[in-house]
Amino acid sequence: MSHGNALNEIKSVGIGIQSSGGCSDRNNKKCTSLDQINCNAIRCLKTLKTSSGCGITVTGGTEIGHAAGAQSHYNGYKIDISLNACVDGYIKKSFPFIGNRGDGAAQYKASSGNVYAKEGNHWDITFTANC
Template sequence: MDVRASWRGLAGIGTAVLISLPMQNNRNPVPPPSPPPAADPGVEVKGEVSLPPLLAGTFVATVKTWDTAAADERIGHARASGLLLDAGVRWKSSGDCDDRHRPSCTSLEAIRYGTLMRTIDLRRASGCPVTVTGGTETGHAGGRYSHGNGYKVDLAHNRCLDEYVRRTYRYWRTRGDGAALYRPPSSDPDPDPDPDQPAGPDAWFAVWADEPTHWDVLFR
């Protein structure tokens, strides 16, 4: 038996399709997701470590210059140790403490900003491991340019640092306790006889005393 489509049935289907099409066209299409905002290629985001209130602004740990006019400003232990750690410089104490009044501790309390930054400069310039083992804690010799006044740090010996110091600085003289002293080359023909107060155009920079377990370093 032949099966023939009913024209009336087909017409009904066509009408339903025609009715449904406008309904689909009238729907609001879902907008595509917005692309993420493009990064500004001229802006580099860097971590910042705040300095004490007496130092204006903030110190960006990745920069290689610092404000020498602020060299004599004093920094607390927490801020100083944070700046060192951010620059890859370690500090440790035999007593595992940071109390400035205990000689077995290593304290950076009231250290000079210049002393701290020159220690960081050393890490960058030498590429060597640098570990501070002595700071402003009691137990060191006194004097104007002393540990207690924030001018000196003790830095642990290691082969890389030892070679860098002896290659970069020149032997100057031997201190009374037998420690060999090194300092930057200087054109001054008559250096100050006091090893803690070197004269000449490089007097502000450094004197390194080679002690048995560490370098006793004066940064001015």
């Protein structure tokens, strides 16, 4: 999916996007790009928004600079969103805690298989389910 199409999809349900560099270039780690994001990740993010009723802001997508792996940001599986009390409460209430990652991030797993990891200043979400 192109960045523009993904942006239209998330904006249609009121999801915002923020970039520290004010850009969307996938090859610049200061940008926030949704270029080549999996369609399913966008569907799942929209479901999170509508199910939670919370404000959601994307802060990380498919741009370079994230950890590698099969289900990585670059490969279109992961999206970072800002922390806020509404999202934090919804995730912790709705999904069971499954332990901490190796880096200490608390993880919560939906019955769908999606995993929400609370990193320092954002949620690192791995979308593997069909939403």
